Amino acid sequence: MRMELLITAxxxxxxxxxxxxxxxxxxxxxxxxxLIFSISLDRMAFSISFATFFFAxxxxxxxxxxxxSPNYYSSLCPTALSIIKGAVSNAISQERRMGASLLRLHFxxxxxxxxxxxxLLDDTTGFTGEKTAFPNANSVRGFDVIDTIKTQLESKCxxxxxxxxxxxxxxxxxxxxxxxxxxxxxxxxxxxxxASLSAANSExxxxxxxxxxxxxxxxxxxxxxxxxxALSGSHTIGRARCTTFRTRIYNETxxxxxxxSSLRKNCPSAGGDDNLASLDTVMGDVFDNDYFxxxxxxxxxxxxxxxxFNNGSMDSQVNAYSLNSATFFADFAKAMVMMGNLSPLxxxxxxxxxxxxxxxxx
Ligand SMILES: *[C@@H]1O[C@H](CO)[C@@H](O)[C@H](O)[C@H]1NC(C)=O
Ligand SMILES: *[C@@H]1O[C@H](CO)[C@@H](O)[C@H](O)[C@H]1NC(C)=O
Numbered sequence: 001m002r003m004e005l006l007i008t009a010x011x012x013x014x015x016x017x018x019x020x021x022x023x024x025x026x027x028x029x030x031x032x033x034x035l036i037f038s039i040s041l042d043r044m045a046f047s048i049s050f051a052t053f054f055f056a057x058x059x060x061x062x063x064x065x066x067x068x069s070p071n072y073y074s075s076l077c078p079t080a081l082s083i084i085k086g087a088v089s090n091a092i093s094q095e096r097r098m099g100a101s102l103l104r105l106h107f108x109x110x111x112x113x114x115x116x117x118x119x120l121l122d123d124t125t126g127f128t129g130e131k132t133a134f135p136n137a138n139s140v141r142g143f144d145v146i147d148t149i150k151t152q153l154e155s156k157c158x159x160x161x162x163x164x165x166x167x168x169x170x171x172x173x174x175x176x177x178x179x180x181x182x183x184x185x186x187x188x189x190x191x192x193x194x195a196s197l198s199a200a201n202s203e204x205x206x207x208x209x210x211x212x213x214x215x216x217x218x219x220x221x222x223x224x225x226x227x228x229x230a231l232s233g234s235h236t237i238g239r240a241r242c243t244t245f246r247t248r249i250y251n252e253t254x255x256x257x258x259x260x261s262s263l264r265k266n267c268p269s270a271g272g273d274d275n276l277a278s279l280d281t282v283m284g285d286v287f288d289n290d291y292f293x294x295x296x297x298x299x300x301x302x303x304x305x306x307x308x309f310n311n312g313s314m315d316s317q318v319n320a321y322s323l324n325s326a327t328f329f330a331d332f333a334k335a336m337v338m339m340g341n342l343s344p345l346x347x348x349x350x351x352x353x354x355x356x357x358x359x360x361x362x
């Protein structure tokens with residue numbers, strides 16, 4: 001019985017630390033081994049065993065709860081965050097679009113088997129990564145910026161800062177640099193030694209997705225429909241290629257006519273696939289809530305954008321964000337923390353890559 005009390009106490013401790021994976025681990029333990037063990041506990045031996053198990057649990061907690069933390073690098077590499085911030089700000093001052101590209105890299109990393117830097121791995125003769133997956137090919141960018149950051153970090157703190165964490169911090173710093181909101185970036189992820197082209201092809205949402213597809217793609221990663229809408233607000237920055245919005249501007253009817261005709265000038269019905277348009281045509285390089293204002297006036301660039309406001313279940317949420325950028329920012333920040341928590345590698349899983357493009361020793 002005392003053992004059960006202990007487990008209950010540990011669960012509340014864990015709950016405070018919001019490590020839900022550990023809660024389920026403890027549930028499994030408390031329902032099996034430990035319960036059997038506690039039944040077999042003889043009261044005479046209880047105090048000794050109690051102590052042993054208490055410390056074993058504390059050790060377990062220390063390992064699992066310590067997984068991600070905003071202060072992970074504060075003693076391991078105190079300059080890590082300022083190095084990343086400086087490089088991101090430098091890259092954005094050379095090309096404002098880069099902020100959106102870096103945010104998208106983090107998203108496309110996290111959605112495919114977790115935030116593990118897998119998207120950064122180059123294809124080699126014996127290895128196929130994610131860069132050629134349909135949602136990534138000809139559109140993911142920013143690898144040079146990540147390389148620059150990694151080189152600076154390796155010279156300051158060799159082998160310490162993971163590529164997955166660089167992506168998480170760079171995404172945050174980009175949003176802040178373009179006028180958006182801040183959040184506390186959890187750190188301590190490690191890098192994968194694998195990648196998955198097929199998961200990248202199947203798990204990332206597409207610009208042609210309908211609302212139900214978007215809801216289910218995000219739900220598969222643990223997001224509510226409302227969180228999906230908040231994260232879609234990322235399209236307040238960035239560009240899309242003609243090939244991703246051609247059908248919408250030529251054939252769809254839930255689009256503002258003047259908006260469609262102005263986009264057709266730079267996106268012909270055939271050819272010009274790589275010609276770009278801003279996802280937010282109002283202030284395309286500023287992180288604000290214009291994306292939602294655009295949707296309300298049928299000026300979503302992608303089919304998937306306008307799906308969020310198309311007489312469907314998310315209309316009221318889009319409307320709310322279009323009227324109140326503070327609630328959008330608050331919900332976006334929370335959802336970004338969730339995104340960054342998708343299946344990180346911690347402890348001795350994975351590795352800290354020396355070069356973000358290659359698995360160590362390959
Ligand atoms: C528009 O729809 C027509 C008829 O379905 C189709 O032939 C054409 O290819 C479409 N155009 C674009 C740009 O998608
Ligand atoms: C929603 O429905 C109304 C009336 O049926 C229609 O006038 C309007 O264009 C629709 N809006 C969208 C975004 O489809």
